[in-house]
Amino acid sequence: MQAILQAIPKRKDHDRLLIRLLYSTGMRVSEALAIHVDDLDLTVDDEHVVITGKAGKRRTVLLDDPALVAMLRRYLKDRGYTHGPLFRAEKNHVGGSLRYASIQELWAKYRAAAHVDATIHQLRHAHASELVNAGVSLETIRRRLGHANAQTTLRYADQRDATADAEIRAWRRRR
Numbered sequence: 001m002q003a004i005l006q007a008i009p010k011r012k013d014h015d016r017l018l019i020r021l022l023y024s025t026g027m028r029v030s031e032a033l034a035i036h037v038d039d040l041d042l043t044v045d046d047e048h049v050v051i052t053g054k055a056g057k058r059r060t061v062l063l064d065d066p067a068l069v070a071m072l073r074r075y076l077k078d079r080g081y082t083h084g085p086l087f088r089a090e091k092n093h094v095g096g097s098l099r100y101a102s103i104q105e106l107w108a109k110y111r112a113a114a115h116v117d118a119t120i121h122q123l124r125h126a127h128a129s130e131l132v133n134a135g136v137s138l139e140t141i142r143r144r145l146g147h148a149n150a151q152t153t154l155r156y157a158d159q160r161d162a163t164a165d166a167e168i169r170a171w172r173r174r175r
Contacts (some may be wrong), residue, residue: 001126003114013078015106017071018087018098022120024065026127026145027051031121033098035086042073051145061144128153 008016021032031051039050040150047063063069070149075081085097107120131141142153 003024004110004116006118007110007113013071014087014090015110017068017075017125018103019107020065020068020071021024023127024068025049025061025063026124026131027061028053028099028124028146029103031146033085033087033100037076037081037083037086040072040076040086042069046138047072051146057146059146080152120151 004019005016008019010067020027021027023028029163031053034052035049039046041048041050043062047069049056049063050060052058063072082106087098089096103120128145131144132138138150138153142150145153148154151164
């Protein structure tokens with residue numbers, strides 16, 4: 001992730017914010033692209049965004065990464081956005097919502113520059129795996145990702161052997 005963020009030019013705060021948001025929250029690209037400024041609540045220590053997921057289901061996602069929140073605040077201030085889409089097309093200065101195909105093109109460019117072989121959707125998988133390895137409950141991860149079924153969440157999450165071993169050791173000590 002660090003290699004990809006470093007491959008994004010400093011002047012492309014738009015791209016850096018979107019990639020960081022996807023990685024830090026585990027949301028789908030389509031969910032991120034549908035965010036409007038009005039969906040954000042940047043109340044200190046309770047920063048969150050209401051997103052629309054699959055089948056129009058709405059859920060609240062905590063913005064718990066301080067670096068992401070700082071980037072988001074700076075982005076909104078620098079652009080003067082107070083309403084409308086959070087991620088807007090910059091091509092031809094039209095300003096409409098950014099398209100999924102545009103994000104795929106950007107991702108391909110940045111991952112190639114960083115020499116990383118991953119799809120943009122794998123940011124979602126990486127986020128889920130990071131939460132699993134930090135000991136976050138499967139139910140919490142399921143809710144964060146907007147999965148209706150915990151089995152779907154299990155496919156996303158990859159627990160390291162060391163994490164599994166530590167969990168078993170802790171269980172044995174409690175017995």
